[in-house]
Amino acid sequence: MDLVNSLEGRLLFAVPKKGRLLSAALNLLEGADIQFKRENRLDIALVKNLPIALVFLPAADIPTFVGEGRVDLGITGYDQVQEHDAGVRALARARRMSNEWSADKDSDKKPRGCDTIMDLGFGACKLQVQVPAKGEYQTGRDLVGKNIGTSFVHLAAEYFARLELEQEGIKIDSTASYAGRKLRTKIIELSGSVEAACALGVADGIVDLVESGETMKAAGLKAIDTVVETSAILIKSKAPSNPAMVDLIAARINGVITAQKYVLCQYNVPRDRLADATKVTPGKRAPTVTSLEEDGWVAVSAMVEKKRIAPVMDDLAKVGATDILVLDIHNTRGS
Ligand SMILES: Nc1ncnc2c1ncn2[C@@H]1O[C@H](COP(=O)(O)OP(=O)(O)OP(=O)(O)O)[C@@H](O)[C@H]1O
Numbered sequence: 463m464d465l466v467n468s469l470e471g472r473l474l475f476a477v478p479k480k481g482r483l484l485s486a487a488l489n490l491l492e493g494a495d496i497q498f499k500r501e502n503r504l505d506i507a508l509v510k511n512l513p514i515a516l517v518f519l520p521a522a523d524i525p526t527f528v529g530e531g532r533v534d535l536g537i538t539g540y541d542q543v544q545e546h547d548a549g550v551r552a553l554a555r556a557r558r559m560s561n562e563w564s565a566d567k568d569s570d571k572k573p574r575g576c577d578t579i580m581d582l583g584f585g586a587c588k589l590q591v592q593v594p595a596k597g598e599y600q601t602g603r604d605l606v607g608k609n610i611g612t613s614f615v616h617l618a619a620e621y622f623a624r625l626e627l628e629q630e631g632i633k634i635d636s637t638a639s640y641a642g643r644k645l646r647t648k649i650i651e652l653s654g655s656v657e658a659a660c661a662l663g664v665a666d667g668i669v670d671l672v673e674s675g676e677t678m679k680a681a682g683l684k685a686i687d688t689v690v691e692t693s694a695i696l697i698k699s700k701a702p703s704n705p706a707m708v709d710l711i712a713a714r715i716n717g718v719i720t721a722q723k724y725v726l727c728q729y730n731v732p733r734d735r736l737a738d739a740t741k742v743t744p745g746k747r748a749p750t751v752t753s754l755e756e757d758g759w760v761a762v763s764a765m766v767e768k769k770r771i772a773p774v775m776d777d778l779a780k781v782g783a784t785d786i787l788v789l790d791i792h793n794t795r796g797s
Pocket residue numbers: 480481482483520521522538539540541542585586587613653654671672673674692693694
């Protein structure tokens with residue numbers, strides 16, 4: 463099959479090809495009924511039931527492909543988008559400094575960058591500054607002028623540029639002004655296993671992702687500051703090839719996420735306690751109330767956030783609700 467030619471007319475959707483975001487991203491695609499078969503070792507898969515092609519890329523590269531408008535939609539970490547944007551700021555500054563760039567000369571007039579459509583509710587972690595737990599460093603400022611190991615070189619550089627400027631008594635509000643500055647702090651680019659850098663004497667501190675904190679603890683490190691809080695997001699290019707298809711995919715994915723986040727709570731309650739009960743379960747928009755065959759009673763159903771369901775059931779019982787049922791929601795639309 464001539465794969466490249468069969469991409470014609472298809473919306474391109476980038477998905478992480480490996481790593482922490484892969485399985486949750488694939489679950490989302492399944493929930494959104496995006497059907498595909500990925501051939502062994504091929505990073506492009508045609509979707510069978512929609513005019514879409516999936517492109518499997520490293521999470522770190524997805525903001526570049528989407529930002530340059532080569533791919534219409536993408537799933538990646540917010541941290542990766544921030545790192546990409548910081549890289550673009552640094553490059554712009556370097557070009558301004560060397561006078562080799564002017565907006566007119568270099569721009570192909572295409573809008574650049576990506577827009578966030580929605581948070582996907584998985585892949586939550588923090589990009590943190592970490593130092594040896596038993597060492598002398600207590601704050602980010604203590605690391606100014608030292609060696610820092612990281613895969614997030616541009617975000618780390620902006621973080622230390624801000625601290626260096628503050629130490630010099632210069633306070634600047636815009637991140638663009640930190641980007642691409644010459645630093646006293648040495649940022650060492652590492653592509654993985656960053657936590658090993660301190661123990662092996664490559665770095666005095668690191669900037670890396672922390673979720674449970676297990677990796678950090680095992681490496682004898684502690685966090686002293688947070689650079690970015692992140693989770694997986696759905697992004698789109700500034701000028702997608704098929705905006706209606708982008709909206710359709712976004713609506714389907716939103717339906718799956720909402721279904722994962724909420725349960726449906728149903729119960730019976732005496733009509734004179736209805737006001738108290740619906741205060742407990744106001745629903746997403748409003749609860750559905752139907753009358754029961756038995757006089758003086760109504761049945762209520764309302765969506766409730768999964769994480770709140772146990773106390774909600776306790777409170778419903780307290781206001782006199784009975785036959786309280788909790789049902790999983792398989793999918794939703796328009797919510
Ligand atoms: N421990 C974690 N918990 C939750 N999300 C994470 C975690 N580590 C990474 N992520 C998210 O997943 C994204 C991809 O990280 P991951 O380490 O899986 O990348 P990768 O593509 O396998 O790259 P690498 O080869 O550098 O490990 C990160 O940018 C972040 O948004």
